[in-house]
Amino acid sequence: MVVRVPLAWLDDLCGRRVDRSHLAGWLRAAGAQVGEIDDARGAAVEVLAPPGLGHLTSVLGLAAEIRGRLGQAADERAAGALPVDPPVLRADFALLVEPAPARLAAAAVVLPGPVEVPGPQAEWLTAAGVRLTGTVADVLAFVQLETGQPVHAAEGTLDGLALRTNAEGEVVVAAGDQVLAVPGKGAAELPRNCREVVVYSWWLPPEAMRQVLRTAGRLDGTGQRLACGLPSAGCDLAVARVVELVTAWARGEVKATAAGGVTPAPRPVFTIGEAELRAIIAPDVDVRAAATLLSAAGVPAVVEHGALRVSPPFWREDLTCARMVAGEVARLRGYRSIPVRLPAWDRVPSVDPARQLRRTLRDVAVRWGLQQVTTPVLWPSSSDLPSIDPTGVDPMEVRGRTGLRNLRVRDSLLPAVLDVATRSLEHTGAAHHFEIGPVPRSARPGDEQWRMTAVLGGALLPPSLVDPEPRAVTFADLVGLVGMLGAGRGEPELVPAERSVFDPSFTVLVGGERVGRAGVFGPQLFCVDLDLGALQALPLVRRSVRPVPQVPLPAFNVTVDLAPGQQAREVLDLVAEAGMTRRDLVRVRDVYQGERIGHGRTSLTIRAEFDMADATGAKAEGRRRREAVLAAARGRGWDCR
Numbered sequence: 283m284v285v286r287v288p289l290a291w292l293d294d295l296c297g298r299r300v301d302r303s304h305l306a307g308w309l310r311a312a313g314a315q316v317g318e319i320d321d322a323r324g325a326a327v328e329v330l331a332p333p334g335l336g337h338l339t340s341v342l343g344l345a346a347e348i349r350g351r352l353g354q355a356a357d358e359r360a361a362g363a364l365p366v367d368p369p370v371l372r373a374d375f376a377l378l379v380e381p382a383p384a385r386l387a388a389a390a391v392v393l394p395g396p397v398e399v400p401g402p403q404a405e406w407l408t409a410a411g412v413r414l415t416g417t418v419a420d421v422l423a424f425v426q427l428e429t430g431q432p433v434h435a436a437e438g439t440l441d442g443l444a445l446r447t448n449a450e451g452e453v454v455v456a457a458g459d460q461v462l463a464v465p466g467k468g469a470a471e472l473p474r475n476c477r478e479v480v481v482y483s484w485w486l487p488p489e490a491m492r493q494v495l496r497t498a499g500r501l502d503g504t505g506q507r508l509a510c511g512l513p514s515a516g517c518d519l520a521v522a523r524v525v526e527l528v529t530a531w532a533r534g535e536v537k538a539t540a541a542g543g544v545t546p547a548p549r550p551v552f553t554i555g556e557a558e559l560r561a562i563i564a565p566d567v568d569v570r571a572a573a574t575l576l577s578a579a580g581v582p583a584v585v586e587h588g589a590l591r592v593s594p595p596f597w598r599e600d601l602t603c604a605r606m607v608a609g610e611v612a613r614l615r616g617y618r619s620i621p622v623r624l625p626a627w628d629r630v631p632s633v634d635p636a637r638q639l640r641r642t643l644r645d646v647a648v649r650w651g652l653q654q655v656t657t658p659v660l661w662p663s664s665s666d667l668p669s670i671d672p673t674g675v676d677p678m679e680v681r682g683r684t685g686l687r688n689l690r691v692r693d694s695l696l697p698a699v700l701d702v703a704t705r706s707l708e709h710t711g712a713a714h715h716f717e718i719g720p721v722p723r724s725a726r727p728g729d730e731q732w733r734m735t736a737v738l739g740g741a742l743l744p745p746s747l748v749d750p751e752p753r754a755v756t757f758a759d760l761v762g763l764v765g766m767l768g769a770g771r772g773e774p775e776l777v778p779a780e781r782s783v784f785d786p787s788f789t790v791l792v793g794g795e796r797v798g799r800a801g802v803f804g805p806q807l808f809c810v811d812l813d814l815g816a817l818q819a820l821p822l823v824r825r826s827v828r829p830v831p832q833v834p835l836p837a838f839n840v841t842v843d844l845a846p847g848q849q850a851r852e853v854l855d856l857v858a859e860a861g862m863t864r865r866d867l868v869r870v871r872d873v874y875q876g877e878r879i880g881h882g883r884t885s886l887t888i889r890a891e892f893d894m895a896d897a898t899g900a901k902a903e904g905r906r907r908r909e910a911v912l913a914a915a916r917g918r919g920w921d922c923r
Contacts (some may be wrong), residue, residue: 284317284328284329284330285329285330285331285339285340285430286326286327286328286411287326287327287328287329287341287344287410287427288304288325288326288361288405288406288409288410288411289302289325289326289327289366289409290325290331290405290406290409290766291341291406291409291410292305292341292344292345292348292388294402295342295345295353295363296345296348296349298352300348302325302327302655304351305327305348306327308347308351308545309327309329309338309344309346309347309548311565311668312335312338312347312608312613313332313454314329314330314331314332314338315329315330316329316330316333316756317605317792318581318600322520325409325864326409326410326411329344332549333675335600336428336430336512336513336516336597336599337364337597337598339430340364340427340428340429340430340431341427341428342363342364342428342429342430343364343430343580343597343708345363345581346363346364346579346580349578349579349580350575350576350578350579350580350581350614351400351579351614352578353514353574353578353625353806354519354573359648363453363852364429364519364580364595364597365519365581365595366495366549366580366593366595366596367549367595367596368513368515368516368518368519368520368596368791369518369519370540371387371389371518371521371522371539371540371541372539372540373539373540374537374539374540374686375441375443375538375539375540376540376542377443377444377445377447377540377541377542378443378444378446378542378902379445379446379543379544380442380444380445380446380447380541381445381446381447381453381486381488381490382544383487383514383543383544383846384445384453384484384485384486384487384490384513384544385485385486385514385517385541385542385544385546386444386445386455386482386483386485386517386541386542386543387482387483387517387518387520387521387539387540387541387542387915388480388481388482388483388521388540388541389480389481389482389521389524389525389536389538389539389540390478390479390480390527390536390538390539390760391418391478391481391525391535391536391537392477392478392479392534392535392537393418393476393477393479393528393533393534394477394532394533394534394535395414395532396417396532397417397418397420397421397528397531397532398416398531398532399414399420399421399424399531400531401462401791402425406424406427407420407423407424407427410423410427412424414428415672417476418468418481418524418528418532418843419435421524421527421528421531421532422434422435422481422524423522424527425520425524425527426520428523429516429519429520429523430516431483431516431519431520432520433481433482433520433521433524434455434462434463434481434482434483435479435483436462436479436480437459437476437478437479437480437825438457438460438478438480439870441457441458442456442457442458442482442639443455443456443457443482443540444456444457445467445484445644446687448461450687452790453641454466454485455482457483462480462482462878463484464527477863478729479698480523481524481525481528482517482521482648483517483518483521484517485512485513485516485517485543486800487850489822492494493645499820501748510922512599513596513599513868514543514544514546515546515596516597517541518541518546519597521539521541522539523834525539526877529855535589535726542804546596546841548862549593549594549595549596550593550594550596550602550702551585551591551592552591552592552593552601552603552604552607553589553590553592553604553768554569554589554590554592554604554607555588555589555590556566556568556569556588556589557567557591557657558604559572559608562605562612563608563611563612563615564612564615567611567615569585569588569589569590570585572590572611573585575589575614575615576592576607576614577612577616579610580595580598580608580906581595581598581601581610582594582595584650590607592607593609597790614753624792627670635818636672636732636814636815636818637874639814639817640718640732640734640814642770643718643734643767643812643814644718645766646734646766646767647716647734647767650714650763650766652714652715652716652738652765653714653716654715654716654717654718655699655702655716655717656717656719656720657692657695657698657699657701657702657717658692658698659692659720659722660690660692660904661690661692661698661721682806691722692722692918693721693727694721694735694811695717695719695721695733695734695735695811696737696809698717699715699716699717699735699736699737699809700737700803700807700809702715702737703737703739703807704804706740707740707806707807710740711740711752711838712739712741713737713738713740713807714737714738714739714740714744715736715737716734716736716737717734717735718732718733718734718814719732720733720876721733731814731815732734732814732815733798733812733813733814734811734812734814735766735809735810735811736763736767736809736810737807737808737809738759738760738763738807738808738809739755739806739807739808740754741755742752742754742755742759743813746915747875753804755806755808756808757802757808759808760800760809760810761776764776764790764800764810765812767810768790768792768797768812768817769823770822770823771792771793771797771817771820771821772792772793772823773792774790774791774792774797775790775791775792775793776789776790776800777789779799785800787799787800788800788801790810792817792820793820793821795820796813796816796818797812797813797816797817797820798810798811798813798816798817799811800810806923834865834891835867835891835892835893835894836888836891836892836894836900836901836904837890837891837892837904837907838861838889838890838892838904838905838907838911839871839887839888839889839890839908840857840887840888840908840911840912840915840922840923841885841887841888841922842885842886842888842892842915842920842921842922843879843883843884843886843920843921843922844883844884844885844886845883846883850870850886853886853888853915854868854870854921856911856914856915856918857890857911858890859914860907860910860911860913860914861890861892861908861910861911862892862907862910863890863891863892863893863905863907864893866893867890867891867892868888868889868890868891869888870886870887870888870889871887871888871889872886872887873885873886873887874887879921890907890911892904892907907912
């Protein structure tokens with residue numbers, strides 16, 4: 283769910299003006315999607331937090347993130363930071379909570395009149411897109427933005443409030459027979475002039491909300507927040523904060539409070555030694571600096587006996603182990619990517635999809651035997667390299683000092699890579715090259731698109747006894763390369779291009795979307811040029827892989843007649859020893875008792891498998907081992923065949 287946060291509110295909590303560009307970078311590094319807004323209602327930022335990071339959906343959680351990045355001490359004001367432990371509500375009334383696990387917190391308040399939101403807070407709500415009504419709904423909107431926990435209100439008293447399952451199997455919040463809310467489908471509206479109000483907040487695990495989503499097809503705002511993951515104790519925090527603000531802003535009277543359901547888990551404690559912290563993150567990490575960063579981000583941390591002792595607050599449920607804490611330290615230190623020594627989890631600091639795509643394509647090209655090259659961005663205007671920009675726009679010219687005049691910015695990677703491939707083909711008889719790089723679209727800084735260009739030509743495989751002539755690159759090799767490069771996003775296909783750049787030219791389609799071009803350039807060179815921005819915009823395709831069935835081991839069979847009282851274990855040990863195989867590969871396949879072998883005797887058919895480095899001659903090897911087993915059994919006087 284997208285949350286709109288006023289920037290003035292964040293500035294007030296941090297005690298300084300937060301740099302907008304830095305804020306967007308920090309939030310993206312934390313795994314959130316960010317969109318900046320600056321309109322008539324005031325500057326704000328839209329944040330879409332990933333699953334498992336519910337604190338990024340609240341203003342106080344975002345402020346803690348910013349303070350951690352800046353290394354500031356946590357604000358000591360009551361409303362300036364999220365508490366470390368959840369508040370404890372008075373148990374004035376017993377609430378009924380049927381489904382497990384679930385939690386419900388509520389409070390009954392009496393309002394003497396309209397609710398007047400103070401000036402700064404009213405401006406923040408307006409900037410967040412909230413329409414002020416003069417009722418308790420304004421307080422609920424403020425608390426939901428502040429804490430990230432959904433909270434609702436209904437007219438009535440606290441008697442009979444329950445979180446239960448109705449006849450249709452749906453989980454509902456009800457007061458007696460009146461249904462106040464259906465989790466995932468919305469809550470009842472609050473009358474405008476009501477004075478006796480029940481404020482309540484409920485929690486269900488993300489799995490339950492995802493089940494509601496699969497059943498109903500959609501979720502309301504509350505359901506979307508809970509499906510992404512929020513702490514169960516957030517209910518108590520939201521209700522306690524509403525009670526505090528109703529008392530301060532509207533001079534309301536609190537009649538009763540209650541909370542019930544699953545008990546919040548105690549805060550964990552993790553201890554990380556300095557050597558372990560340095561091995562995970564970097565050799566120059568200091569435990570005292572790490573403790574300062576975590577404390578600034580609202581995570582209590584101290585240094586004891588040279589080790590970092592961390593006890594995450596209840597609203598940081600993503601910090602579940604020592605390595606998660608180490609990853610948080612790495613992110614707060616400003617690392618753009620997580621060190622490879624850390625484990626993978628849902629929230630990897632600074633996941634850059636564009637960089638990951640470029641790295642994946644580079645690895646695919648290298649596995650294909652292509653050589654990566656780097657070509658200049660600026661070329662002389664008199665260069666013989668052609669301009670083959672698919673948009674038909676003339677390349678940008680660069681004018682500067684003497685020696686730098688008459689230059690133009692490349693409009694494609696293909697001409698330069700073709701030049702490298704042509705020279706390689708002349709000298710070595712083969713051209714297997716690719717380049718991944720940016721292509722400027724205008725003179726504005728940062729206005730560029732990343733592309734990948736690969737060129738194949740000449741000999742692909744050297745001469746061999748099977749084929750005395752080197753195998754040359756064919757169009758099928760180009761199709762195979764295109765298929766490998768786009769396999770992660772779908773099944774690539776080649777269709778004739780409307781505007782022919784190559785001879786002939788094809789458009790590369792993945793999932794019906796145009797992502798590049800491919801074809802033949804000259805008599806021997808096969809080229810492909812991909813737009814990485816268009817390729818990244820396509821959803822990932824998860825492919826199921828069926829394991830190759832294991833080939834059975836070679837084996838031989840022997841039959842041994844046991845005398846009365848003889849143990850089968852002795853026979854199995856002999857077969858394994860004489861057959862030169864492992865004991866676990868020898869097993870009884872069949873047992874026979876009858877007149878053919880005599881009364882009281884048992885015949886065992888034993889199958890013995892064995893390992894061979896080369897499958898050639900397996901039958902002959904099986905016969906040899908079988909004869910060795912029969913000879914050993916006859917040497918002990920056993921009847922065998």
